[in-house]
Amino acid sequence: MAEVILEQLSKSFGKKHAVIDMSMTIDDGSFVVLLGPTGAGKTTTLRLISGLEKNDKGTISIDGRVVNNETPAQRDVAMVFQQYSLYPHLSVRENLSFPLRSPILKTSKADIVAKVAEVADILQISHKLDNRATELSGGEMQRVSIGRALVRDPAIYLMDEPLSSLDARLRADLRIELKRIHSELGATLLYVTHDQTEAMTMATHVGVLQEGRLVQFGTPREIYEAPASEYVASRLGSPRINLLPAELFNLSDGLTQTIGLRPEHVKFGEGQAASVKRIEHLGDHTRLHLDLNGHAITVLSPSGNPFSAGTSVNIQPLNPLCFDKDGQRIIRDSA
Amino acid sequence: MSETTVDRVARKTPARVARKVKGLSDRAIAWLFVGPTIFLLLTINIFPLIWTINLSFTNFKANRPNRAVEYIGLRNYERILGDSDIWLSMQATAHFLFWTLFFQVLIGFTLAWLINKKFKGNDLWTTIIVLPMMLSPAVVGNFWTFLYQPQIGLFNYVITFFTGADPSSFQMLGSVDLAPWSIVIVDTWMWTPFVMLICLAGLRSIPDYIYEAAEIDRASKLRQFFTITIPMVLPFLMLAVLFRGIENFKMFDLVVQLTGGGPGSTTEMASINLKREAFEKWRTGYSSAFAIILFVTVFGLASIYVKALNKVKER
CATH class of the missing domain: 3.40.50.300 (P-loop containing nucleotide triphosphate hydrolases)
Known part of the structure; x- marks a missing residue:
């Protein structure tokens, strides 16, 4: 070796x-x-x-x-x-x-x-x-x-x-x-x-x-x-990371163009309202397919899954990844 | 949507025809299709064979059809097996067969191996090398008699160019020692490309990644040649030998053109001897027996060989 x-x-x-x-x-x-x-x-x-x-x-x-x-x-x-x-x-x-x-x-x-x-x-x-x-x-x-x-x-x-x-x-x-x-x-x-x-x-x-x-x-x-x-x-992670325009959550800081949201990086109950399109039960966890102003987002449902298709839910990004206009990640010190 | 091709054909069949084939089973229709082929095979292959076997037990002479035909049992066979001329012709055939196969396999494989290397213009070279094979044996035999001509022939000239001997000091076709070799040379010249093509097909069937795997497995080029190239080309090579072997066992055309069996009977091979017995001496019964012996020999050798070939393929 x-x-x-x-x-x-x-x-x-x-x-x-x-x-x-x-x-x-x-x-x-x-x-x-x-x-x-x-x-x-x-x-x-x-x-x-x-x-x-x-x-x-x-x-x-x-x-x-x-x-x-x-x-x-x-x-x-x-x-x-x-x-x-x-x-x-x-x-x-x-x-x-x-x-x-x-x-x-x-x-x-x-x-x-x-x-x-x-x-x-x-x-x-x-x-x-x-x-x-x-x-x-x-x-x-x-x-x-x-x-x-x-x-x-x-x-x-x-x-x-x-x-x-x-x-x-x-x-x-x-x-x-x-x-x-x-x-x-x-x-x-x-x-x-x-x-x-x-x-x-x-x-x-x-x-x-x-x-x-x-x-x-x-x-x-x-x-x-x-x-x-x-x-x-977008290479690692399943389902794939959600790449969304920064304005969607008013997170624009002049530099951030796109935010990356892993399915687990979502806080429910506050922020923007999104409609639940589809629910996937995978046994050990449940996926929600949401629609937020025309953007498809896949997130991990909290345990117990209180949602059903057709209803609306408020979501807020939790520690999103920020990318600039070239797709490079913006590294903030002690974010 | 539910209408199939069969339905469409059935609907378009004229009533007169339809009435005729009505009630025929599938099996009967199958026989209708195969029948003509079977009939042809029987009349032009099987019947002559059986008739020849029949004639081989008689003293029939085809130039005297009105003479009473006598059944003489195995006497024709006894005479053939004791006939020293026949044995000489069998020896001539064996000599020709062995050396043509030897040289054609050796040179054919080497050429295929060289052509298979990736270099510019190898397609053109393949075409050039394959040319002799495309000529008619009569033409080849004819112009090689010119090439072998002692005074003006190119062959003697080239030999003397390299050895310095006198061009008219030897005759390829006229000499008892050289004539058997002269036909081996022509047949090799003409048919080596065939062996090469088959070997080339074999070589091309070996994918590159196998050599890459062997390279990674630290096999030397020599080991790759003997453990990958040779075993994987062998079935192809054996097939080429089978084809050439059967062809050359009954070699006739080239030899007739070149030496006509001479000088003396040094190049009189089994097939030429057979033709002489059958259509010059008109010993029909006798030559029928000889033909049967040749047939059994070729058939037997080929069967053993095909068994071996299958064994190699199964490995």
Whole structure:
């Protein structure tokens, strides 16, 4: 396991700038999640670190060693691809032992067998070891491809949306599994996703990407509570943050253009009157869809939910986030 | 909305036709469609085969149709298996088959591997390489006789250019030692592109991400070649060998054009020998037996081979 440092990393494909001036430190043993929509440069960042792509500018260092000109093999990274990328002509067992059979490693046969059995057990694919890779379901294939990374003890695990093609239940299971692997092995992980639940639940640090740039890097809590911009604020949180014009609550102070209101950042019983459009009962909590002068707002209902659709309710922002005309958050000292 | 295509067709069928097909079951209609094909297959494939088997037990001669035909049991087969000429022709076929497959697979795969590298103009190169395959065997045979011409032929000129030997000191088609190789060269020239195309299809079917995964798994280029490229192209390669093998087992046209089986009978392959027996010596019964032996040989070899191919595919 090792620390990975990116400094002013840039990469373009023709005219398209995939990664721009990215600097980031992935501490030894941390679980970093890169979050961003399609095309934000998440996958390219992974491929640059793995060595499958060469960076145009900047440096990548792994364990204190600059690896810019090293091959993927020399960098000693393990990667899980978004497509399963299994060796289709090999059995599950052969797929899992493929990385261990590398002549550089000189792993003994007994060790390979033991390691494969161990990983297969973790991922619950022991009963499929002798199947061909192509005879598996999508979920099983992805577990094998995660397993192929886990059999190794690399400097860093790179994972490119490994759970995106799995069904909800398996995804939840594997999320816990990955988190467990991370804490048990003390592994360093860089994980790419557009799923904010994955980011919130697994990450020790989240990096938010916007059009090739790293716009904010911090713990999931920091990102959630103190987003740097409207863009970052709308990346985390479900339901999404409500972005409303500041005048709506007469909060204009000349600088604030937009206020961001998390669903829980609402005080009921005072302030503006809004009509209740729809109520969503989700068991442990209830969501209200409100309409305030033509602006849709989603808020968390207080416990007991005294409201019903069609009625009116007064709401007042509670510690809203303020953004200026460029969408950057205005940081007030001791607000 | 409830009207389907079947309903529409049914409504448009003329009353006269409708009356005829009325009461036919689906199965009967299916037979009506398949019937003509089955009839054709029977008349032009199955019947001749059975008739040939029948003739192979007789002393029938097609140029003397009025002579009484005698059934002579397995005597034709006995004579063929003891005939040293036949064995020589089988050896010539085996030699031709082995070396053409060897060179075509070797060169075809190498070319495919090179063409598959991403470089500018590889489509153009593919087209150029594939050209020989598009020519008629008669044309190819004909102009290679010119190329092999000792005094004015390009082939001898190129050889002497590199070795310094006298161009008229050797004759590719006229020499007992060289003639078998001269036809191997022409067939390889003509059909290597075919093997290349099939190998290329195999190589292109391997997605890039598999190599990327292997790269991450720290497999060397050599290991990638032997654990990914070769196993994944193998089914394609074996298919190419099957096609070429069956084709070359019955090789006729090129050899007739180039050597006509000569000099002596050094390039007289099974198919040429068969034609001579059947249509020059008119030993119809005898050549029928020979044809059956060839058929069983090819069929047997191909069946074993297809089994092996399926095993490779299943892996």
